[in-house]
Amino acid sequence: MTDTPITRxxxxxxxxxxxxxxxxxxxxxxxxxxxxxxxxxxxxxIFPLIWTIRLSFTDFRxxxxxxxxxxxxxxxxxxxxSDSDIWNTMQATAHFLVWTIVLQVLxxxxxxxxxxxxxxxxxxxxxxxxxxxxxxxxxxxNFWTFLYQPQIGLFNYAVGFLTGVDPASFSMIGDVHLxxxxxxxxxxxxxxxxxxxxxxxxxxxxPDSIYEAAECDRASxxxxxxxITVPMVLPFLMLAVLFxxxxxxxxxxxxxxxxxxxxxxxxxxxxINLKREAFEKWRTGYSSAYAxxxxxxxFGLASIYVKALNKVKQR
Amino acid sequence: MSFSVxxxxxxxxxxxxxxxxxxAIITILPLLWIIATGxxxxxxxxxxxxxxxxxxxxxxxxxxxxxxxxxxxxxxEAMGPPTTWYDRIVRDQNMIISGPSxxxxxxxxxxxxxxxxxxLCMILGTAAAYAFSRFKVPLKDDLLFFILSTRMMPPIAVAxxxxxxxxxxxxxxxxxxxxxxxxxxxxxxxxxxxxxFIDEIPVExxxxxxIDGYTRFQAFYKVVxxxxxxxxxxxxxxxxxxxxxxxxxxxxxxxxxxxTAPPFIPTIxxxxxxxxxxxAAGATIFLVPVMVFTILLxxxxxxxxxxxxxxK
Numbered sequence: 072m073t074d075t076p077i078t079r080x081x082x083x084x085x086x087x088x089x090x091x092x093x094x095x096x097x098x099x100x101x102x103x104x105x106x107x108x109x110x111x112x113x114x115x116x117i118f119p120l121i122w123t124i125r126l127s128f129t130d131f132r133x134x135x136x137x138x139x140x141x142x143x144x145x146x147x148x149x150x151x152x153s154d155s156d157i158w159n160t161m162q163a164t165a166h167f168l169v170w171t172i173v174l175q176v177l178x179x180x181x182x183x184x185x186x187x188x189x190x191x192x193x194x195x196x197x198x199x200x201x202x203x204x205x206x207x208x209x210x211x212x213n214f215w216t217f218l219y220q221p222q223i224g225l226f227n228y229a230v231g232f233l234t235g236v237d238p239a240s241f242s243m244i245g246d247v248h249l250x251x252x253x254x255x256x257x258x259x260x261x262x263x264x265x266x267x268x269x270x271x272x273x274x275x276x277x278p279d280s281i282y283e284a285a286e287c288d289r290a291s292x293x294x295x296x297x298x299i300t301v302p303m304v305l306p307f308l309m310l311a312v313l314f315x316x317x318x319x320x321x322x323x324x325x326x327x328x329x330x331x332x333x334x335x336x337x338x339x340x341x342x343i344n345l346k347r348e349a350f351e352k353w354r355t356g357y358s359s360a361y362a363x364x365x366x367x368x369x370f371g372l373a374s375i376y377v378k379a380l381n382k383v384k385q386r
Numbered sequence: 387m388s389f390s391v392x393x394x395x396x397x398x399x400x401x402x403x404x405x406x407x408x409x410a411i412i413t414i415l416p417l418l419w420i421i422a423t424g425x426x427x428x429x430x431x432x433x434x435x436x437x438x439x440x441x442x443x444x445x446x447x448x449x450x451x452x453x454x455x456x457x458x459x460x461x462x463e464a465m466g467p468p469t470t471w472y473d474r475i476v477r478d479q480n481m482i483i484s485g486p487s488x489x490x491x492x493x494x495x496x497x498x499x500x501x502x503x504x505x506l507c508m509i510l511g512t513a514a515a516y517a518f519s520r521f522k523v524p525l526k527d528d529l530l531f532f533i534l535s536t537r538m539m540p541p542i543a544v545a546x547x548x549x550x551x552x553x554x555x556x557x558x559x560x561x562x563x564x565x566x567x568x569x570x571x572x573x574x575x576x577x578x579x580x581x582x583f584i585d586e587i588p589v590e591x592x593x594x595x596x597i598d599g600y601t602r603f604q605a606f607y608k609v610v611x612x613x614x615x616x617x618x619x620x621x622x623x624x625x626x627x628x629x630x631x632x633x634x635x636x637x638x639x640x641x642x643x644x645x646t647a648p649p650f651i652p653t654i655x656x657x658x659x660x661x662x663x664x665x666a667a668g669a670t671i672f673l674v675p676v677m678v679f680t681i682l683l684x685x686x687x688x689x690x691x692x693x694x695x696x697x698k
Binding site: 098102107109119123133181182188194203207209215217218220223224228317321323327328341342349350359362366377 | 685
């Protein structure tokens with residue numbers, strides 16, 4: 072495709088003099104187009120990040136602006152890494168991350184696969200399925216606390232209706248064992264459509280001719296699925312997982328409204344823990360160090376992941 | 387329709403349809419429940435077992451938009467008969483309206499900040515995506531990953547420096563401040579999505595335009611922009627929805643002037659505990675624009691997100 076007639080003509084045409092006179096060079100346009108974005112990101116993301124890193128070496132407290140912050144070196148980092156509470160919140164986050172991604176990938180891919188069968192009216196149903204991801208996680212979280220109420224909540228009532236368990240006998244957000252699942256369920260309800268949409272994009276990108284060729288080779292449906300469908304959708308699926316992973320690692324709104332980290336601290340994911348340190352205990356320096364550690368963790372994991380993604384894409 | 391060996395059989399279609407419709411119904415139930423609760427009376431809302439058939443009332447909506455105070459029988463009688471329908475609803479609860487609630491202004495804030503940041507984000511994002519897609523930008527891959535990485539920072543982690551910075555610039559608790567902040571947060575998504583869309587538009591179109599004597603700029607807005615319209619539309623919806631629904635920055639960085647609706651809705655309380663119909667009413671009103679938007683633009687949304695994926 073690199074040598075279509077038009078590109079050949081384009082190559083043969085000398086750099087048009089008119090363009091050089093009337094317009095800017097490509098290089099200049101590239102910079103004009105990219106600069107505002109980079110500038111805004113530097114101002115609103117990178118500058119605060121550098122500031123956070125600086126604060127992480129001090130014992131600054133934002134609620135005491137008149138007191139001079141002292142340089143404490145790596146003390147904050149040392150204290151965080153030896154604090155067992157942090158490991159508990161990391162564990163809660165990991166648990167939450169793994170289950171939401173597993174469920175969302177399984178359900179999202181299945182739905183996309185089914186919708187791709189192009190049954191009648193699938194546009195309407197797809198739109199309905201997509202609705203939850205358009206809503207505000209905080210508002211949804213707040214309202215799911217209502218759905219999860221023992222007795223009066225729709226969720227408990229439905230579970231009671233289907234399984235015969237007394238709806239008043241369990242509380243999704245009050246029980247230590249059930250609370251993490253209450254978040255997993257609400258998050259899966261909200262975000263499965265996102266994974267589904269991206270998988271659908273992947274499925275629709277597969278040309279029919281490949282299946283036709285496979286059909287001629289008498290490959291079974293099962294074999295076609297594993298050797299054509301899955302590998303072709305994989306890069307899309309991995310991209311969806313990347314976005315969901317990053318979002319869920321820093322998940323805050325849904326959890327804060329749903330369980331607020333409780334009961335006790337079983338659902339205290341890192342973001343909630345961080346908010347407690349930064350905005351309730353006002354340990355700014357300490358929480359900055361915490362934030363840096365979290366950022367390095369996500370950044371590191373995402374870098375490795377993107378490398379793997381690029382490999383899969385190039386195959 | 388032409389004959390194809392790969393077209394699913396009608397039985398497969400039927401089976402797929404049943405499963406998808408089943409999932410869709412489960413998905414829509416909590417939403418319908420929110421909308422229904424908005425029209426229930428407080429006692430119906432917490433009835434056991436949950437009431438499916440109930441007498442609809444606008445009490446939740448009246449409670450959402452007003453602040454009320456309790457009144458004695460004598461004051462109520464001295465005031466004479468209620469003049470409006472909402473007055474009557476409030477009087478029935480032995481209360482009088484003492485003023486509007488803050489929900490209205492919160493909602494307007496959401497509109498200003500949501501649309502403002504989406505607009506800005508589309509302008510910056512489209513330009514950057516075009517440059518990344520078409521030109522040799524130095525360190526392209528690194529810059530793209532850098533742009534993506536700005537989304538990895540938990541909002542709480544940067545909230546304190548942003549708060550201090552905004553305070554120095556006089557942007558604290560202002561619409562402009564929040565618009566800039568949300569634009570920056572959304573840029574990563576919009577650049578990545580839009581680059582995908584623009585990558586799929588054949589370069590040959592622009593080359594043809596350039597040969598015809600267009601400048602790069604003209605080729606950009608006369609050839610590329612119309613081609614990328616679906617992509618831009620679906621990306622804009624995603625940006626708008628994010629800004630519309632954002633909670634963490636809103637709750638940490640705004641207090642009065644520029645606070646949006648998401649931090650406000652969970653704080654709505656009634657006389658005795660949570661006023662669930664009012665919360666549901668607030669949520670419903672807040673959801674409606676997004677839902678209408680999604681339904682109206684669903685073709686663009688669904689095709690839009692798949693468009694970028696269709697191989698040439």
